[in-house]
Amino acid sequence: MNTLSSKTKQDYGSDPVSVRETDQYRAEYVHAFVQKWDSLIDWDARIQSEGSFFIDKLKERGCRQVLDVATGTGFHSVRLLEAGFEVVSADGSAEMLSKAFTNARSRGHLLRTVQADWRWLNQDVHQKFDAIICLGNSFTHLFNENDRRKALAEFYAALRHDGVLILDQRNYDALLDYGFSSTHTYYYCGTNVSVKPVHVDKGLARFEYNFSDNDKFYLNMFPLRxxxxxxxxxxxxxxxxxxxxxxxxxxxxxxxxFFIHIAEKAYQSTDE
Known part of the structure; x- marks a missing residue:
């Protein structure tokens, strides 16, 4: 795993809206941003807002072993562990995985973590799963269509024959067609924090994250329809x-x- 960064400032260069590369996510989640991420989410409020949606959908399909490929600070990994699932927690950011591990320990859980790039997921994760979850608008970090196809193919290959992928994304259709409007009711539940787009075009949605101490951070994302x-x-x-x-x-x-897609591999053998 890569050495954790001690950086407190993000660096997008002199023209931030020109930064449209998948690998940029590695530099976006600097230590200072990751340490504030949970104040943006507010775990307790998020539990109340989403209820048992993901737990119910996985149980309906008889899932037991789950790969959380966008673990972040560990919110969904911990929730699934507490609901009785076996969970492997992956993320491309070493900073996020470290924070997730600490968060889980504070709640009495030991995460099984792996740092992995989705495009080569199966090089680092060596088992099959009943379900893969890719939440938190994370899929929109991929700017190149080949990267998106490669990641989805890796997810598909890591699932058992009857596995399911649950992937979410921000409602970029509304953002592109009507402009920004958000209640933050379900996903960003923290108080005294705000998230807003500062640039939107068909190839980039750049979001600004403001915290109560006036710190600001940014994420460049691809606006997927x-x-x-x-x-x-x-x-x-x-x-x-x-x-x-x-x-x-x-x-x-x-x-x-947000939109939440539930995609079933749903392979049926010819003798059934």
């Missing part, structure tokens, strides 16, 4: 895809902050 994401999933091989808006099965396209 919902239909594009589900099409890529189908082209990689996923057979059945359901999309929820802020945990609801029915919604108006412009209303949800």
């Amino acid at each position: 919902k239909s594009y994401t589900t099409r890529l999933m189908q082209e990689v091989g996923f057979q059945k895809i359901e999309t929820f808006g802020d945990f609801q099965e029915t919604y108006r396209e412009s209303e949800p902050d």
Whole structure:
């Protein structure tokens, strides 16, 4: 695993909106940003807002072993452990994994962590899973279509024959078509923090994260349209895809902050 960075400042160079590379995420999650991330989420408030949605969906499908490929600070890994699932926690950021491990220890859990790039996931993770979760708008760190296809193919390969992928994304359709509007009801539940886009075009959504001590951090993300994401999933091989808006099965396209895609591998052998 890479040595943890002690950096407190992000560096996007002289033209931040020109930074449109998948590998940029490694430099975005500097130590100071990661240490503040949980104040953005607010674990207790987030539990109340999303309820048991992910736990229920996984249990409905008989899932037991879960790979959390975008662990972040560990929120969903810990929730799934506490619900009785076996969990492997992966992330591309060593800073995030370190914070997740500490958070889990403070709650009496020992995370099984692995630092992994999704594009070569199966080089670092050597088992099959009933489910993979990729949450927190993390998939939109991938700026190149080949990277997105490669990552989805790696997820597909890491699943058992009847496995399921749960992947979420911000509602970039609404952002691109109507501008920014968000209640932060479900995902960013912290108080005295704010998240807003400071630049949006068809190839970049740059978000500014403001904290109560006036610290500011940024994330550059690719604004994936919902239909594009589900099409890529189908082209990689996923057979059945359901999309929820802020945990609801029915919604108006412009209303949800986030979309949640549940994609089933759903392989059926010819003798069945």
